[in-house]
Every structure is written in structure tokens, then in C-alpha cells.
Amino acid sequence: MNIEIITGDLTNPAHAQALTRLLSEYATDPMGGSKALPDEVLQALPQRLSARADYLFVLAKDESGFVGLTNCFEGFSTFKAQPLLNIHDVVVSTHARGRGVARLMLQRVETIARERGCCKLTLEVLEGNRVAQNSYRAVGFNGYELDPAMGRAMFWEKPLT
Numbered sequence: 001m002n003i004e005i006i007t008g009d010l011t012n013p014a015h016a017q018a019l020t021r022l023l024s025e026y027a028t029d030p031m032g033g034s035k036a037l038p039d040e041v042l043q044a045l046p047q048r049l050s051a052r053a054d055y056l057f058v059l060a061k062d063e064s065g066f067v068g069l070t071n072c073f074e075g076f077s078t079f080k081a082q083p084l085l086n087i088h089d090v091v092v093s094t095h096a097r098g099r100g101v102a103r104l105m106l107q108r109v110e111t112i113a114r115e116r117g118c119c120k121l122t123l124e125v126l127e128g129n130r131v132a133q134n135s136y137r138a139v140g141f142n143g144y145e146l147d148p149a150m151g152r153a154m155f156w157e158k159p160l161t
Contacts, residue, residue: 018066
């Protein structure tokens with residue numbers, strides 16, 4: 001089974017549809033919160049993302065169609081004075097898991113980040129998602145600390161809506 005990795009283009013209706021379908025699939029998975037995204041979010045998402053200069057996405061496709069999605073946003077490292085690329089979502093359809101889809105998408109994201117002069121890639125992963133953690137470690141991701149005496153970095157949030 002051949003897997004093709006594509007840099008997404010929201011002006012392509014097939015890519016925009018793949019984005020919303022795969023993100024919707026991910027949201028209903030336990031690792032995505034097990035809750036469907038509202039229709040108004042799915043309808044607005046392609047247009048709102050296309051308005052962002054810091055957004056990029058990568059799709060994976062096999063003979064059955066689009067089976068993987070990686071959403072990324074460019075940020076900035078003040079400690080390096082260089083851009084960074086945050087991987088916000090990594091989605092692989094249930095039927096395509098275990099075939100290296102995530103690894104291939106992450107390799108493409110890394111290539112793009114290097115072309116953009118980024119100093120690092122960042123992502124978050126749930127404690128209970130051991131499969132994803134193993135996948136991320138296999139391509140070089142790890143938790144980090146600035147000073148061992150202060151411990152490892154944690155990801156927190158404060159909802160505003």
C-alpha cells in the first residue's frame with residue numbers, strides 16, 4: 001500500500017474536505033476527546049485557517065483516499081531568535097494506523113520547518129496516548145527541561161470561551 005504525503009492547499013476543495021473530515025474523525029476518537037466538533041466549527045475552519053499566514057497542513061493519501069492529517073502553526077523561539085513550528089494535530093484514520101503514516105507526515109513537516117529556518121518542532125501529547133508517544137520518540141521528539149533542578153516542561157491551558 002503506497003502512501004503519498006502532500007502539503008495541503010485550502011484552495012483545493014478535496015484538501016479542505018479532507019481537513020474537516022479527518023479532524024472530525026479525530027475529535028470523536030478517545031485521544032481527541034470523544035466529542036464531535038460542532039457543524040459551525042467544521043464549516044468555518046477552512047476559511048479561517050486560510051486567513052492565517054502561520055498555518056500549514058500535511059495530508060497523507062493512499063488508494064482509499066486521505067488517511068492522515070497534520071496541522072501546524074509557526075511560532076517563534078525567543079531563546080533562539082528563530083521561528084519554530086508547532087504540530088497542533090496529528091491524525092491517522094483508524095484503518096490506516098500501524099503503517100507509518102504519522103512518521104511520513106512528521107518527516108515532511110520537519111523538511112518544511114528546516115526550509116523555513118525553524119529551530120525546532122514542538123507538539124503536545126496526552127499522557128495516556130502511549131502509541132503516539134512511541135511514534136513521536138521514534139522520530140526524535142522528547143520532553144524537555146531548561147534546568148534539571150526545575151523539572152520538565154508542562155503544557156497547561158486556560159479556556160477563554
